[in-house]
Amino acid sequence: MASSFISLVQRVYRISHPPDTPPKNDAIRFGVLGAAAIAPDALITPARSHSEAVVYAVAARSLEKAQKFARKHGVEKAYGGPQAYQELLDDPNVDAVYNPLPNGLHYEWTMKALQAGKHVLLEKPSGNNVEETREMFELAGAKGLVLLEAFHYRFHPAIHSVQAILKSGEIGAIKHVEVSLRLPKGWFPENDIRFDFALGGGAMMDMGCYLINCARTLIGAEPLSVLSATLLNLIPTTDGSAPTVDGGLSATLSFPGDVTATVTANHREPPVLGIIPRMPTVLLVVECEGGELRMMNFVAPTLYHYIDVKKKGKSGKTRTEKVYKPAEAGVKGEEWWTTYRYQLEAFVDKLKGRTPATWISAEDSIANMTWIDNVYQAAGLPVRPRSTFELSRP
Ligand SMILES: NC(=O)C1=CN([C@@H]2O[C@H](COP(=O)(O)OP(=O)(O)OC[C@H]3O[C@@H](n4cnc5c(N)ncnc54)[C@H](OP(=O)(O)O)[C@@H]3O)[C@@H](O)[C@H]2O)C=CC1
Numbered sequence: 219m220a221s222s223f224i225s226l227v228q229r230v231y232r233i234s235h236p237p238d239t240p241p242k243n244d245a246i247r248f249g250v251l252g253a254a255a256i257a258p259d260a261l262i263t264p265a266r267s268h269s270e271a272v273v274y275a276v277a278a279r280s281l282e283k284a285q286k287f288a289r290k291h292g293v294e295k296a297y298g299g300p301q302a303y304q305e306l307l308d309d310p311n312v313d314a315v316y317n318p319l320p321n322g323l324h325y326e327w328t329m330k331a332l333q334a335g336k337h338v339l340l341e342k343p344s345g346n347n348v349e350e351t352r353e354m355f356e357l358a359g360a361k362g363l364v365l366l367e368a369f370h371y372r373f374h375p376a377i378h379s380v381q382a383i384l385k386s387g388e389i390g391a392i393k394h395v396e397v398s399l400r401l402p403k404g405w406f407p408e409n410d411i412r413f414d415f416a417l418g419g420g421a422m423m424d425m426g427c428y429l430i431n432c433a434r435t436l437i438g439a440e441p442l443s444v445l446s447a448t449l450l451n452l453i454p455t456t457d458g459s460a461p462t463v464d465g466g467l468s469a470t471l472s473f474p475g476d477v478t479a480t481v482t483a484n485h486r487e488p489p490v491l492g493i494i495p496r497m498p499t500v501l502l503v504v505e506c507e508g509g510e511l512r513m514m515n516f517v518a519p520t521l522y523h524y525i526d527v528k529k530k531g532k533s534g535k536t537r538t539e540k541v542y543k544p545a546e547a548g549v550k551g552e553e554w555w556t557t558y559r560y561q562l563e564a565f566v567d568k569l570k571g572r573t574p575a576t577w578i579s580a581e582d583s584i585a586n587m588t589w590i591d592n593v594y595q596a597a598g599l600p601v602r603p604r605s606t607f608e609l610s611r612p
């Protein structure tokens with residue numbers, strides 16, 4: 219007990235204070251589009267402990283914001299103003315771009331980045347709809363550039379362990395997957411990008427993308443149909459127009475072999491009994507023919523997680539796994555590596571021509587976006603519109 223508490227404290231400290239590793243001369247130089255809230259966790263801190271990655275530039279719509287961000291995070295170059303994103307893309311010192319813009323801008327700036335010859339680490343969900351996702355991966359393929367949708371949890375050994383347990387047959391074949399992400403109302407401000415339709419908002423876009431991805435990954439097959447889609451709440455509009463942004467949405471999908479998955483994303487969990495604030499919940503339960511697997515916190519497992527495996531029957535004991543480091547020989551990782559640090563390792567490996575331990579293919583991202591669109595249609599909500607941006611091709 220005491221030792222696991224000490225490990226937790228050590229991990230938490232190391233997550234934000236990784237050992238600084240000086241970048242090698244041939245390190246991948248990243249440029250960040252937008253001084254986004256997620257950029258420090260997703261790229262800047264992970265790059266500090268990677269000798270082949272350096273965050274070289276940031277671009278923000280305001281020069282002051284870009285410079286403040288650059289000073290705070292030790293980023294060499296700051297671009298600011300209305301042309302800043304394009305200026306960053308035109309910088310020959312930038313090898314790869316991290317795109318954490320609002321979902322509705324993923325397409326335009328990824329297409330521009332690829333056109334400028336940059337590899338792209340693209341935030342989830344990849345696009346506003348599957349048409350956008352398909353086009354981005356087509357262009358990356360045509361240009362021979364790397365494009366990765368940042369489903370960071372997929373790179374962590376904890377989810378690999380879940381996959382291995384399910385594949386081992388220990389608790390039999392999967393029957394149903396229940397996966398949910400729920401945040402209390404008020405977690406994000408009302409003007410957050412997540413609640414803006416034009417920017418690709420919606421709970422199924424923002425959090426549901428992980429859930430659909432997780433169900434597809436664990437089941438190891440593509441869904442057949444959306445059996446049901448239930449709106450938990452809609453974000454009210456201010457102009458009297460019909461609401462189109464899901465604050466909370468739950469859907470059940472069918473998979474081959476009578477397998478089902480229920481995904482529930484909610485940005486607006488009400489307080490218990492109307493007054494007691496709720497904690498965020500990230501839950502994964504896999505019901506199998508011979509038992510059940512339950513994982514707490516599959517999205518940010520470095521902080522803390524557990525995987526409970528319970529066999530059916532009276533004698534069925536529960537065993538618990540916690541997997542903070544890769545079990546396989548030769549796979550790199552440390553207890554304090556976040557999902558983002560594992561993801562960066564894979565991205566850099568790919569750019570350097572090495573084989574990453576884990577990868578997310580174009581087909582995977584396209585299928586994920588397809589089912590996000592399908593869930594919206596089943597819920598009677600519009601699919602997020604395709605960007606009006608058109609790439610002028612030479
Ligand atoms: N992988 C993960 O764990 C997470 C991923 N995400 C994803 O990252 C992306 C960004 O999320 P988050 O960092 O929380 O969001 P933020 O609102 O903090 O960042 C979005 C950035 O987009 C830029 N931007 C450009 N145009 C607009 C516009 N019209 N309105 C608002 N912002 C604009 C802003 O850049 P500027 O500085 O130029 O003003 C801003 O910094 C989303 O795709 C989200 O899904 C988010 C959180 C966690």
Ligand SMILES: O=C1OC[C@@H](O)[C@H](O)[C@H]1O
Nearest residue numbers: 342399401412424425517
């Ligand atoms: O990890 C996450 O959890 C909270 C979400 O709103 C965020 O965008 C997502 O990436």
